[in-house]
Amino acid sequence: MINISPPLVLDMNFKVMTVRIRNLFLMGILLDFTSDIWMLPVPSRVFMDSLNMRHVLRWTPLKDSCNTTVLYSVQYQGDFERSNNGPWLNPPECQQIPHTHCDLTFDLASNSDYIIQVRAQCRSQLSAWTGLQFNRKDTTLLPPEMKVTMTGDVLQVSINKPLTTTARVMVWRKEDELKPDVRLMSDEQEVLHVQGLQEEVEYCVKAQVVLHTGKSSEFTAPRCVFITGPCAPPWKKPITVAVTVIAMLVLLAGLCWFIVHCRPHSCAAIFIKKQLQLPSSLVWMNPIQVHVITPSEDTVTVSMLGTGSRTGSETSGLQGRSYV
Template sequence: MRLQQTLSVTMMTIVLLHLITGVWTLPAPSSVTVDSVDMRHTLTWTPLQAPCNTTILYSVQYQGEFELMLLNGSWRDVHHCQQVPHTHCDVTADLGSDADYNLHVRARCGSQLSAWSELSRPFNRRDILTVPNMTVTVVGGGLHLSFLKLPSNAVASVTVWKKGHELQASFYTVPAEQKVLHVSDLQAGAEYCVTAQTVLNTQLHSGSTDAHCVSITGTAAGPDAAWKKTTTVTGTVIIMAGLLFAVFWSIAYCRPDQCQTYIRKQQLPQSLCFLQQHVQGVLLGPQEEEEERCEQVHVVQNVYVKH
């Protein structure tokens, strides 16, 4: 009886080993990597060279921190990459957070399956979307920020705050084609800090740069302060030149007869005109003709008669 039980267990073990050996007759895919271009993540692998009477099909699964920590290390299918004939799979939509992801792929030929082949190390999209290369300088009482090599279709998200007032920070967005940002109306003598991160499609973002803190010198000035100053100086020069031209022209071209039409002498009051005639009559005589024309003055002497 015991001999029969032993033989049964042995036969079952042989059958199971045979089945397991038959399942893993295909080699596992090799060179499994993730290629990222403009934050589109594509899993790629080398096609199998094993003989197969039908088309070799591939399936892809992923495992994030949620599956690893809360779902007991389970794996989820990448739905549009199940039983596909090509050797690549777009996994952008499945890698939806800044976390570490494991990915693996296996091949199928008819009823034969290969073992799963995993990435050499977990993939994190933050390692691909790098922090922006930012330069911060103080210009005209404000901050001048410049960015280099932002990915196409990406923006730089900038945060500026006065040191000690982090809760009152200001936020700016710099498109990749703009590359520069001027922040004006800052308090002179205060210290301001700046951080930035690369953002793509409002959902994918890199880590933040280290905080750049600088002191604002001089007076606060807007981005158009330079042209305002230039315009003021130019206007002043033009006005002064016009005034000087008018003075020199009047000296050079204004003849006495013409100038008199513009510059008239004011008629003297009657009292002063009478006094002037009397003085000229005494000193110059009746032959002198006065130049000033005065109105005729009639002097009436009051005679008081004593009764």
């Protein structure tokens, strides 16, 4: 058994206390040094608002007083940059901005884990960086906007999808929902044409958006359409029926008004045509009179329309001639 003298124990305790005091002193110096560099507090409540593949980084503005507008800057790194000791990426639209949000939808272009940071600046004073880790596959998907129209016996389904998502469309007869026909729409496809549907049958449609990772949104509310077919009679269309009814009512109202307000003599003037008469210039006022003369007569009388008669010497030159 080794016996340690009391002076030796005291000396060891003194050395331990000396080391602890020195460490505390160095820590105080370091804290004082960092407080001189980071004089602003970091932005608080930093979170990613990601909805339908639209990614917006948000944070709470600083409450400390600043003689000028507080500006914020954002930077990020993906798995590729971190694995290759690459630099931090600075989105140009999010450098020294006065508002407290930054849209990174087109910057986060892969399904990798990103480290995203933000800091505040008041003149020459800067805060430390603070941030979070985010993967765009964690976005929240909502049911898409869907529009269903009918052209003959073809259904046209239009869906407004988020970026890099596909759509799953289900079509079924209204009375047979347990046997739907499932169709898929690619990223670029906007309209789906569903053909070969049975006429005189009501079909229903619903849709959801799906990520490549398998994550999906809820389905939209069903939309049902009655298939009339390409050769369906026009009267089956509601607009045609409405126009036809209105036209018949107007025609019936006009006929009733005509029967009530039309008097016999005025109606006769409408339906009985007047007898046509020739113009006065085409009517002979006096008939032409032609006398047959013989060589023994001395005078000739010729009567024409509006000309009177000629006698005596005026017609002596006509002797020896006969007129029929």
